[in-house]
Amino acid sequence: MAYNLKEIIAQKPSRFTAGHRMCAGCGAPPVARMILRALKPDDHAVIAGATGCMEVSTFIYPYTSWTDSFIHTAFECAAATESGVEAAYKAMKRTGKLPEDVNTKFIAFGGDGGTYDIGLQSLSGAMERGHDMVYVCYDNGAYMNTGIQRSSATPKFADTTTTPAGSKIPGKMQSRKDLTKILVAHHIPYAAQSIGINNFKDLYEKAEKAIYTPGPSFLNVLAPCPRGWGYNTEDLMTINKLAVETCYWPLYEVVDGRYIINYKPKTRLPIEEFLKPQKRFKHMFKPGNEWMIEEFQKEVDARWQELIDLEEITNK
Amino acid sequence: MGIRERLSGNEAAAIAMKQINPDVVAAFPITPSTEIPQYFSSFVSNGSVDTEFVAVESEHSAMSACIGAEAAGARAMTATSSNGLSLMWEMIYIASSTRLPIVMSLVNRAVSGPLNIHNDHSDAMGVRDSGWIQLFSENNQEAYDNLLMAHRIAEHKDVLLPLMVCQDGFITSHSIENIELVEDEKVKEFVGTYKPKHYLLNTAEPIAVGPLDLQAYLFEHKRAQAEAMKNAKKVIASVSAEFEKMTGRHYEFFEKYKMDDSEIVIVCMNSTAGTAKYTADCLRENGIKAGVLKVRMFRPFPAEEIAKALANQKAVAVLDKADSLNAAGGPLFEDVTSAMFVNGVFVPTVNYIYGIGGRDTTESEIRNVYMDLIEIAKKGKAENPYRYLGVRSK
Numbered sequence: 078m079a080y081n082l083k084e085i086i087a088q089k090p091s092r093f094t095a096g097h098r099m100c101a102g103c104g105a106p107p108v109a110r111m112i113l114r115a116l117k118p119d120d121h122a123v124i125a126g127a128t129g130c131m132e133v134s135t136f137i138y139p140y141t142s143w144t145d146s147f148i149h150t151a152f153e154c155a156a157a158t159e160s161g162v163e164a165a166y167k168a169m170k171r172t173g174k175l176p177e178d179v180n181t182k183f184i185a186f187g188g189d190g191g192t193y194d195i196g197l198q199s200l201s202g203a204m205e206r207g208h209d210m211v212y213v214c215y216d217n218g219a220y221m222n223t224g225i226q227r228s229s230a231t232p233k234f235a236d237t238t239t240t241p242a243g244s245k246i247p248g249k250m251q252s253r254k255d256l257t258k259i260l261v262a263h264h265i266p267y268a269a270q271s272i273g274i275n276n277f278k279d280l281y282e283k284a285e286k287a288i289y290t291p292g293p294s295f296l297n298v299l300a301p302c303p304r305g306w307g308y309n310t311e312d313l314m315t316i317n318k319l320a321v322e323t324c325y326w327p328l329y330e331v332v333d334g335r336y337i338i339n340y341k342p343k344t345r346l347p348i349e350e351f352l353k354p355q356k357r358f359k360h361m362f363k364p365g366n367e368w369m370i371e372e373f374q375k376e377v378d379a380r381w382q383e384l385i386d387l388e389e390i391t392n393k
Numbered sequence: 394m395g396i397r398e399r400l401s402g403n404e405a406a407a408i409a410m411k412q413i414n415p416d417v418v419a420a421f422p423i424t425p426s427t428e429i430p431q432y433f434s435s436f437v438s439n440g441s442v443d444t445e446f447v448a449v450e451s452e453h454s455a456m457s458a459c460i461g462a463e464a465a466g467a468r469a470m471t472a473t474s475s476n477g478l479s480l481m482w483e484m485i486y487i488a489s490s491t492r493l494p495i496v497m498s499l500v501n502r503a504v505s506g507p508l509n510i511h512n513d514h515s516d517a518m519g520v521r522d523s524g525w526i527q528l529f530s531e532n533n534q535e536a537y538d539n540l541l542m543a544h545r546i547a548e549h550k551d552v553l554l555p556l557m558v559c560q561d562g563f564i565t566s567h568s569i570e571n572i573e574l575v576e577d578e579k580v581k582e583f584v585g586t587y588k589p590k591h592y593l594l595n596t597a598e599p600i601a602v603g604p605l606d607l608q609a610y611l612f613e614h615k616r617a618q619a620e621a622m623k624n625a626k627k628v629i630a631s632v633s634a635e636f637e638k639m640t641g642r643h644y645e646f647f648e649k650y651k652m653d654d655s656e657i658v659i660v661c662m663n664s665t666a667g668t669a670k671y672t673a674d675c676l677r678e679n680g681i682k683a684g685v686l687k688v689r690m691f692r693p694f695p696a697e698e699i700a701k702a703l704a705n706q707k708a709v710a711v712l713d714k715a716d717s718l719n720a721a722g723g724p725l726f727e728d729v730t731s732a733m734f735v736n737g738v739f740v741p742t743v744n745y746i747y748g749i750g751g752r753d754t755t756e757s758e759i760r761n762v763y764m765d766l767i768e769i770a771k772k773g774k775a776e777n778p779y780r781y782l783g784v785r786s787k
Contacts, residue, residue: 138604149603157454161461168416168445202450
């Protein structure tokens with residue numbers, strides 16, 4: 078059905094309000110705001126947040142940026158916490174302790190630290206148990222809240238404070254984990270990768286599907302970090318676009334096991350275009366380090382091809 | 394008159410949970426408490442409770458889910474032991490600081506390592522400063538009764554703290570004893586319904602739970618928690634009195650067994666109190682005025698009341714089923730002696746660490762403690778107050 082995203086945005090007041098203390102140029106707040114816009118206006122939500130940049134910047138006692146009910150407990154357990162909220166909802170609805178006509182949705186947010194790493198078990202458990210909730214990972218590719226330490230989402234060769242680009246070891250030596258596929262392996266009804274580009278249309282649509290698909294859903298959203306990545310704050314949207322155009326961060330969704338690539342660039346940009354504006358990859362452009370760029374490109378190519386293959390196989 | 398039954402401690406706890414009929418139970422199996430969620434799952438499967446059972450993938454997630462559920466407005470319960478509680482530790486503090494009256498059945502077991510599945514109190518002692526109310530139970534009846542009283546205490550508006558009911562792993566959890574159950578309807582009426590003032594699922598008033606709480610506020614919030622723990626004493630007393638009216642079973646902060654005329658007293662918790670009472674009775678046949686002080690309410694700690702109860706004794710032995718490994722004494726000993734000192738009670742007191750890792754503690758060992766106390770009473774002072782009972786020296 079045709080719709081005008083701008084009109085929707087104008088009609089729906091933001092459920093994630095101004096006044097939070099996230100950095101200028103951070104990719105995460107627009108992600109949270111757009112995802113919550115996908116809620117139907119009459120629907121309620123309980124949001125859970127893992128400890129991380131977003132939580133500590135949006136809910137500093139006695140202020141909150143969340144107009145819906147919000148709960149934060151600890152770093153690794155946003156999914157488990159939200160699963161408890163959802164279980165309470167089911168039980169209380171069943172026993173008439175909540176009004177029948179009220180509809181509440183459950184959305185959890187965690188960074189890549191709280192999702193790829195310390196919270197992976199809790200997330201896996203909640204998804205396997207089939208709670209009716211959406212888990213959103215805003216992936217900024219390192220532990221940014223504690224000061225840019227590497228995570229399993231950090232791309233290869235990135236310079237972080239625990240993988241500093243030194244004279245012997247040129248940054249992180251391991252490839253990043255493919256979390257979205259790990260979630261797909263849970264056989265949940267809906268998993269997707271998105272990013273804020275083109276007025277966030279892709280993200281809005283995926284959020285809507287994730288929220289209104291019964292059962293567990295997962296959204297992995299790349300959310301650049303100006304401090305950790307080393308780009309100018311005004312370049313956020315350019316960085317997002319380059320992540321997609323180079324196929325570093327492909328936009329795709331997996332619906333009941335069927336892969337759908339949502340955007341295939343006509344001509345894929347070389348990975349340098351994405352790497353170059355970021356200070357964390359600066360050392361890769363020094364003379365003699367061409368091999369690093371080549372290797373990075375190879376990895377992106379291989380993963381892109383794998384995705385194309387998966388789309389073909391799962392749509393046969 | 395209640396219903397006479399024969400149940401193990403785990404069965405008693407599971408039956409209590411069934412009668413309470415909580416909205417959410419989130420639990421992960423661990424010996425020796427495994428049977429509790431197991432029995433409870435069958436109640437869920439057979440439709441005898443309305444509970445949503447969340448079979449979580451770890452104890453950390455069990456407590457996280459309980460926090461989420463309780464904050465959402467539900468009554469949430471769990472059961473665990475030992476390392477399960479250790480894994481929950483982070484969330485244990487978050488549950489109490491969020492002021493959520495979650496109720497846990499803790500079947501006490503030694504905390505690793507090395508790995509051991511048998512009873513001591515090191516798990517409960519590991520969370521003694523976490524802001525949970527801790528009630529200890531000598532036998533199945535007490536484990537059951539304490540659970541029936543738990544929500545009334547925890548959910549009281551002046552308290553709002555989580556509560557754990559402790560019992561000894563295997564010793565009571567797996568021993569079948571006679572028990573008197575309260576009728577379902579009476580339990581339902583006694584426990585009542587949970588009506589939280591603020592909760593996540595209240596669409597009329599969205600709330601935010603679990604903030605970043607910095608220098609300007611955290612201290613006041615912790616202070617309020619401490620005040621709630623003080624308030625819990627009064628509430629525990631009044632709920633226990635009400636419970637007595639319903640069942641005829643009398644509960645205080647601690648039980649004073651034959652202490653009206655006692656001269657030497659053993660202070661202990663949980664099932665060991667049974668052995669101590671029996672031993673005291675035997676000694677009394679020989680004219681030895683032995684008594685037992687069994688602590689039921691360990692948190693909040695009834696410092697003033699315990700000091701007063703020990704004021705006229707000639708010697709006291711505090712038995713700790715957990716070692717503090719601090720070269721100074723076990724946790725119960727330190728609390729008891731500190732309570733005595735600040736209340737001006739100067740009775741020679743000695744500490745025995747005993748029963749670690751499920752080591753059996755026999756009547757003859759308890760008798761030896763009383764014999765030591767007779768010597769200490771004669772001398773008027775306790776030398777070497779940090780002692781061990783029932784451990785090989787080599």
